[in-house]
Amino acid sequence: MSVGHNDVVRWVGAFAEAIAENKEYLTALDAAIGDADHGINMNRGMQAVMAKLQAGDPEDIGALLKTVGMALVSSVGGAGGPLYGTFFLQLGSKAIGKDELTDDDWVAMLAAAVEGVQMRGKAEPNDKTMVDALIPARDALAAAVAAGEPFADALHGSAAAAEEGMKATIPLVARKGRASYLGERSAGHQDPGATSSWLLLKTAADTWGR
Amino acid sequence: MKKLINDPENVVREELAGIARAHPDLVTVSVDPHYVVRADAPVEGKVALVSGGGSGHEPMHGGFVGAGMLDAACPGEVFTSPTPDQVAAATKAVDGGAGVVHIVKNYTGDVMNFEMAADLCRSEGIDVESVLVDDDVAVQDSLYTAGRRGVGTTVLMEKIGGGAAEERRALKEVADICRKVNDNGRSMGMALTSCTVPAAGKPTFDLGDDEMEIGIGIHGEPGRERMKVRPVREIVELMATPIVEDLPFSSGDQVLAFVNGMGGTPLIELYIVFNELAEFLEERGITISRKLIGSYITSLEMQGCTITLVKLDDELTALWDAPVRTPGLRWGA
Numbered sequence: 357m358s359v360g361h362n363d364v365v366r367w368v369g370a371f372a373e374a375i376a377e378n379k380e381y382l383t384a385l386d387a388a389i390g391d392a393d394h395g396i397n398m399n400r401g402m403q404a405v406m407a408k409l410q411a412g413d414p415e416d417i418g419a420l421l422k423t424v425g426m427a428l429v430s431s432v433g434g435a436g437g438p439l440y441g442t443f444f445l446q447l448g449s450k451a452i453g454k455d456e457l458t459d460d461d462w463v464a465m466l467a468a469a470v471e472g473v474q475m476r477g478k479a480e481p482n483d484k485t486m487v488d489a490l491i492p493a494r495d496a497l498a499a500a501v502a503a504g505e506p507f508a509d510a511l512h513g514s515a516a517a518a519e520e521g522m523k524a525t526i527p528l529v530a531r532k533g534r535a536s537y538l539g540e541r542s543a544g545h546q547d548p549g550a551t552s553s554w555l556l557l558k559t560a561a562d563t564w565g566r
Numbered sequence: 567m568k569k570l571i572n573d574p575e576n577v578v579r580e581e582l583a584g585i586a587r588a589h590p591d592l593v594t595v596s597v598d599p600h601y602v603v604r605a606d607a608p609v610e611g612k613v614a615l616v617s618g619g620g621s622g623h624e625p626m627h628g629g630f631v632g633a634g635m636l637d638a639a640c641p642g643e644v645f646t647s648p649t650p651d652q653v654a655a656a657t658k659a660v661d662g663g664a665g666v667v668h669i670v671k672n673y674t675g676d677v678m679n680f681e682m683a684a685d686l687c688r689s690e691g692i693d694v695e696s697v698l699v700d701d702d703v704a705v706q707d708s709l710y711t712a713g714r715r716g717v718g719t720t721v722l723m724e725k726i727g728g729g730a731a732e733e734r735r736a737l738k739e740v741a742d743i744c745r746k747v748n749d750n751g752r753s754m755g756m757a758l759t760s761c762t763v764p765a766a767g768k769p770t771f772d773l774g775d776d777e778m779e780i781g782i783g784i785h786g787e788p789g790r791e792r793m794k795v796r797p798v799r800e801i802v803e804l805m806a807t808p809i810v811e812d813l814p815f816s817s818g819d820q821v822l823a824f825v826n827g828m829g830g831t832p833l834i835e836l837y838i839v840f841n842e843l844a845e846f847l848e849e850r851g852i853t854i855s856r857k858l859i860g861s862y863i864t865s866l867e868m869q870g871c872t873i874t875l876v877k878l879d880d881e882l883t884a885l886w887d888a889p890v891r892t893p894g895l896r897w898g899a
Binding site for chain 2: 383387388391392393396397400429430431432433434435436437438439476477531532533534536537538539541
């Protein structure tokens with residue numbers, strides 16, 4: 357199964373919609389253990405992305421994803437901008453010159469994107485961050501594709517792994533980001549970054565995994 | 567929550583327009599990308615100081631742009647770090663050929679965005695030295711946190727570093743003086759209320775009528791501990807004790823004492839806080855040789871205060887006393 361240029365555009369649009377729909381929810385999660393702006397910032401960023409793509413989106417999937425990344429860096433602000441910006445920039449770096457993505461491409465892209473996020477933000481597993489949703493998703497995807505599972509199943513499996521990782525952040529004490537200033541008080545709350553990352557993978561699965 | 571705004575989406579934009587109209591003699595405002603630079607920028611041969619952060623802390627940082635303090639300030643959305651392209655554009659606008667110091671508060675977003683901006687600037691041949699502010703004693707600096715936050719010392723560093731730059735000192739010297747301020751500065755904050763980010767429409771956290779939050783940052787985020795309100799004498803003791811013990815400040819030390827309002831606390835209360843702080847320090851043989859009292863690093867309309875002490879030597883004192891001409895701080899010029 358392959359993912360074409362228009363499928364990628366549809367995914368980005370679906371993510372933008374999911375962020376808009378969950379703006380208040382993400383902000384509320386961020387109010388509990390942060391400064392109440394994750395939903396607002398991500399929504400502003402994705403609106404900027406959609407405006408950019410509507411003005412003209414590159415044919416090359418790599419260039420398209422890099423455009424998304426740059427737009428996020430220059431409009432989200434906060435920690436989310438550099439982190440999600442880097443995520444998309446790294447996705448794009450593994451898709452240069454491609455107008456279609458295979459299962460293996462997506463595995464390599466997701467791996468590069470997660471590595472970029474970890475290098476930029478220096479988060480490790482269980483720090484209570486987006487990485488706690490992304491790493492399980494990356495690993496589930498890689499395992500499924502290596503085992504020869506149909507791409508749709510692999511995608512839904514990686515989204516499910518992201519969801520589990522997101523929920524697993526609830527009891528964690530934050531060691532990174534604004535939540536870490538709360539110490540023990542950050543436990544008992546779901547991480548907003550892990551939640552938006554789950555949405556990212558869920559929309560990919562829903563868009564490409566029919 | 568009632569605010570004196572129009573559309574919440576346009577708060578930063580309209581504020582910048584107001585600043586441009588109010589202080590054309592002191593600053594020039596850029597919109598898209600958003601930044602504020604001193605009216606005579608770039609100042610040739612002088613190290614430029616650039617800082618920035620979320621809006622909502624006014625007068626920090628835009629109010630501190632001008633002679634003797636910052637060359638440029640980059641305002642992000644409310645409580646949100648500015649983006650790398652803003653910081654890079656501002657840096658280029660004030661580069662006088664002697665290098666640029668980025669004063670970066672230790673918040674994850676600020677650090678990452680300024681890092682990316684510094685990379686961009688260096689790749690274009692501008693010498694950038696980054697100085698981190700991490701003076702907040704409420705947070706344990708450990709492997710298990712994002713590190714101490716940059717709070718009150720930021721303002722003091724911008725003034726003292728600005729003084730050093732104005733003397734035409736070299737880049738490394740200016741950066742080292744900024745670091746000396748950070749190394750000798752400690753802060754702690756508390757809040758009686760939360761605050762409401764315009765776009766969110768409701769307070770960031772809930773505090774009961776008889777409660778206070780100790781160990782807050784400056785972004786309306788909850789702090790370390792919640793407890794019942796007490797008389798301010800006890801609150802000052804709760805805040806000043808870890809500050810003094812952390813550096814530590816000792817008998818015989820001269821300090822710059824900064825009692826800062828979070829925006830919603832009236833001056834009458836800040837002076838009471840200062841009175842308590844002065845007694846607390848006097849009991850310990852610590853001399854307040856310079857002071858700053860007022861709302862300089864705020865969190866919108868939050869009620870509360872922060873206390874900052876910086877241990878002074880002759881050099882830092884002279885640079886603090888040097889003339890400054892900005893919307894938010896002005897003496898000797």
